[in-house]
Amino acid sequence: LKVLSHIDSILRSPRAPPSIYRRGKGPVQSCMKENGQDCGFEHLPLTIEMWADQLMALKDLHRSLRKLSLELVPWHTADPQDNKESIRVEDLQFIVDAILEEIENKEKNSQTPSLQTLSGIVSHFQKLFDVNSLNGVYPRMNEVYTKLGEMTNAMRNLHELLELDSSAPPTMVVDTVGKLCDIINKNVTEQVQQLLGTQDIHSIINKLEEHERFFPPFQALIQDLLSVLEIRNLDDILPVVRSLK
Numbered sequence: 001l002k003v004l005s006h007i008d009s010i011l012r013s014p015r016a017p018p019s020i021y022r023r024g025k026g027p028v029q030s031c032m033k034e035n036g037q038d039c040g041f042e043h044l045p046l047t048i049e050m051w052a053d054q055l056m057a058l059k060d061l062h063r064s065l066r067k068l069s070l071e072l073v074p075w076h077t078a079d080p081q082d083n084k085e086s087i088r089v090e091d092l093q094f095i096v097d098a099i100l101e102e103i104e105n106k107e108k109n110s111q112t113p114s115l116q117t118l119s120g121i122v123s124h125f126q127k128l129f130d131v132n133s134l135n136g137v138y139p140r141m142n143e144v145y146t147k148l149g150e151m152t153n154a155m156r157n158l159h160e161l162l163e164l165d166s167s168a169p170p171t172m173v174v175d176t177v178g179k180l181c182d183i184i185n186k187n188v189t190e191q192v193q194q195l196l197g198t199q200d201i202h203s204i205i206n207k208l209e210e211h212e213r214f215f216p217p218f219q220a221l222i223q224d225l226l227s228v229l230e231i232r233n234l235d236d237i238l239p240v241v242r243s244l245k
Helices: 002-011 044-072 089-109 115-128 134-161 170-196 201-228 234-244
Strands: none
Touching: 044 089, 115 134, 134 170, 201 234
């Protein structure tokens, strides 16, 4: 009776689960306390068996968490319950908290690049822009930034002048400029043909050759006239010659 009374006092304590103690519904059982009431733990063997299974499962869960901890945080020292048979929920919570803390630290640190990453970025910049030393990195960065700004402004102006959409790629801008150049060259050719009075390219060549044969002697004659008449302007040649008649 003393043992049963002790168990009953434990089951009735505030720390005990609410559903573990059940007052008997049938006739009074043989396990009676001194005051004559039934003990109320006829279902206790099943609960104890369930607890035993859960304690065994707790060991398996602890083993699995330890394997996971070794994979994620291998530098953590083993918890003090590794070599003991009894496993507590606190031990499992300790492992889970350690893993969660490590994950949170990795997320925070992932936002800050490592020294190796920064060194790789600088080396890549040196290769791309032909920088031989670290001292030349900042000047070349400034140069690249300036050139990029100039190119961006030039492309923006070309988009506006050519009446292209701002999203038009550089290849479209180049093609449009090429077409304009073709149109301008074609107009210049037509104007030269009209000026020389011919539509035949061979006639144009002949006229240019005639010009080359005629212009040097004509220029020499004009220079001699200016020297003989002691004048400097072409417009003065005719008045001076008339005055000599």
